[in-house]
Amino acid sequence: MKIFYSEETQAILNDYALQGFEQGFRNMLLNKYSKEENEKLSKFLMKGNALHNASSSGHEGIVNLLLKSFSEKDQLIEYVMKEDDYTYTALHIATNQRHEEIVKLLLNVFHEEDKSKLIEFLMKEDYQKFTALHCAAYVKHAGIVNLFLNKKIFSTEEEKQILIAYVMMESETKLTALHYASLNGGHKKIINLLLDVFSEEEQDKLIEYVMKENSEKQTVLHLASKEGIIRLLLNVFNEEDDVLFFEFVMKEDYKKFTALHYASSNGREGIVKLLLDAFNKEEKDKLIEFVVKEDVHKLTALHFASYKGQEGIVKLFLSKFSEEEEKHKLIAYVMKEDENKFTALHYATLGGHEKIIKSLIDAFGEEEKGQLMEYVMKENNKKRTALHVASGEGNEGIVMLLLSTVIYKGKLGQLSEYMDKKDAYNCTSLDIASFNGHVGIIKLLNTDKENIL
Secondary structure, three states: OOOOOOHHHHHHHHHHHHOOHHHHHHHHOOOOOHHHHHHHHHHHHHHHOOHHHHHHHHOHHHHHHHHHHHHOHHHHHHOOOOOOOOOOOOOHHHHHHOOOHHHHHHHHOHHHHHHHHHHHHHOOOOOOOOOOHHHHHOOHHHHHHHHHHHHOOOOOOOHHHHOOOOOOOOOOOOOOOOHHOOOOOOOOHHHHHOOOOOOOOHHHHHHHHHOOOOOOOOOHHHHOOHHHHHHHHHOOOHHHHHHHHHHOOOOOOOOOOOOOHHHHHHHHHHHHHHHHHHHHHHHHHHHHHHHOOOOOOOOOOOHHHHHHHHHHHHOOOOHHOHHHHHHHHHHHHHHHOOOOOHHHHHHHHHHHHHHHHHHHOOOHHHHHHHHHHHHHOOOOOOOOOOHHHHHHHHHHHHHHHHHHHHHHHHHHHHHHHHOOOOOOOOOOOOHHHHHHOOHHHHHHOOOOHHOOO
């Protein structure tokens, strides 16, 4: 049957494309048209969204039929490169939906003599400045990424430079394809494909690429959450790149988070170890500078690890102050307060992590008894000590640990001072335990101080 050119027919074709009604397309499009009628058909199809719809729903047969409906090559290329109201091309859409075969059909429209148009097509950006490569990296489809980076497309020296510019393109939020490939667990194969675009002679460009920051000042190192990917990123740097290497590892985002903050907050002990091991013995000062970094709220990675119960990570941090002359730095680190005057001890207590509390207390030696007492008695912005917090949380084991620390490391008078401390609401630890009905702690805190243990 001959096609009837109307808005109604256009709507029917768009719907057929979405629903995958291939036979309807065959009935309308597979007719013997005159040259004049072919031109009318091409113009008609150009006005609709059938190609975008079929690319979205994954109907290869319909995409093929639409492409074959154009007898003129220039019109066909114009049709394939057409953007919808959101500036998406069919390539963006097919890629987002992971339809690799449709991506191939769209790319195969372009022949050797159309290479400049093909490159223009690949580099097209939507309203958020996403290319199809961004989309492929985001949906973690290595096959489609490989199609876009095909060396046959970018074969000349000039085209190789275009390829590098293509890979380095940023979205509206300054995210590269490498950022997207590193997100949500990451995709090692895609990251390798992107990094392999750069030859040995382009090492400077490669480092520039890896160090790129998004609009929140995050590099791929901040976003990656797998050890294999972190290792891959760190291995980009050669020995002569050590200045840039440490700049990369220690970079802070807009919240002043380092990769160490993210790894600690998410319990990635393997990544923490990798980041710390990046520093050799000669770089000990730089390592300690890295470990003690604070975010905008004055939180260190130790605060995060203590709150989240990451005992292994806490021990890793504390172990980095191994030399005798670093002891004062260790004590200062453990005693650090955030903007609300919370120490790691407050956070570990709040999280109920008794083993971490013991590790924090054990950081103080016999000669630091005075500082340990100062630490245990530290008050947050509500004038609450760790004992207040533990009493409120009902953690009897932690209450015992804190009291025994004061008894064995301090003096009897200090125990009285500790137990009688009042917070900003004029409450002692006993008051807080009573208010929350923690019977075991009430009994413990009501015991004569001489017989408390």
